[in-house]
Amino acid sequence: MASPLTEPQSLPAELRTYLAELVRRTHDVCGQRLVSVFAVGSVALGDYRHGRSDVDVTVIAEPALSEEALRELANALAALDCPAAGLELVLYDSDFAARPSGAAGFRLNLNCGPLLPYRADLDPSGAPAFWFVIDRAIARQSGRLLYGRPVDQALAAPSHSAQLAAVRASVRAHAQDEGHLADNQVLNGCRAVVFCRTGRWFAKSEAAQRLAESDPAVRPLVDEALRSFRRPRTAALPLPPAEVRRFLSWVREYVDNTGDTQRSS
Structure with missing residues (x-):
């Protein structure tokens, strides 16, 4: 990957190196199945505050990605030194992401970093759906593309x-x-x-x-x-x-x- 980030100059300076490596590692694990990576949350809304904010990232991949690959991805990203308060990363299958939904629907829900307890959930059935619905809504409205297919082509907004x-x-x-x-x-x-x-x-x-x-x-x-x-x-x-x-x-x-x-x- 010669240029892992789309428009890195639009991102907070404190996060550029970290997000570039996050995209590289995600691509290394997902390969051609990787569809899109984009920043959501405070980065997308232009209010990232170093020392206060998490980094929120949404990943979309083709459904063939195995559970073994998801665990490998979680381990690879958790090993990164996160400069923010923490990383909250959610990976969705591309077919789920392409349709409006009020469900949690993730394949991987990863929290890690200095101020966040580690978790890597692969089962959305017990997760409160509202966090994920709000994140997808913000992503569809304001998501900052880091890699791959544009947000409006990869993600449907919840109703x-x-x-x-x-x-x-x-x-x-x-x-x-x-x-x-x-x-x-x-x-x-x-x-x-x-x-x-x-x-x-x-x-x-x-x-x-x-x-x-x-x-x-x-x-x-x-x-x-x-x-x-x-x-x-x-x-x-x-x-x-x-x-x-x-x-x-x-x-x-x-x-x-x-x-x-x-x-x-």
Whole structure:
């Protein structure tokens, strides 16, 4: 592979070498079965923050890729020194990726890196689908191509109703406070409300700024969450738990009402 990355200059400087090696290793394992590799999450949305953000990557490969190859890929990528907080990589079969779906649907779900516990799941049946639906929606809207077939030719967007259901599920998950940073709970809540209002996915910080401008009552908490979000993950600021709970309850009610309105229309 003479040029492993498409438009490397468009990527954060801290990630270029790492992503180039990630693409090389993925191609080494998948060979001609590799269809596309693209960045999603904060890199795609233009809000990658070194020391805070994960690197989110979607891989699409032809269905003939074996489980043995998937395990080999997981080991090869986990051995890389990730410069970000962690790598969250999901591999889909090309036939699944080509059709809209509200399912998790992955062949490989890999988490690794300095601040993420290692996991390499090959079975999507027990995984909460909403994370994957939201990631695919962001990928289809804003995915940054790293290698192969363009995103709009390789990946179908989940339906709007599937995305809305995923938003509702994500709000409930964040409200349960299971390992989430408080600032991330608040900012994901902001993004959920802004998605319901606009039908588009924004970076967490931009969604938070939009919500703070339109809803002054939540601005103090949102501003504090943004201040924390600008710090490294290991130096996040504590937010008032009662205010966070009230905010997430308001978000949940807003999202649920949006769903009820759309289902009855």
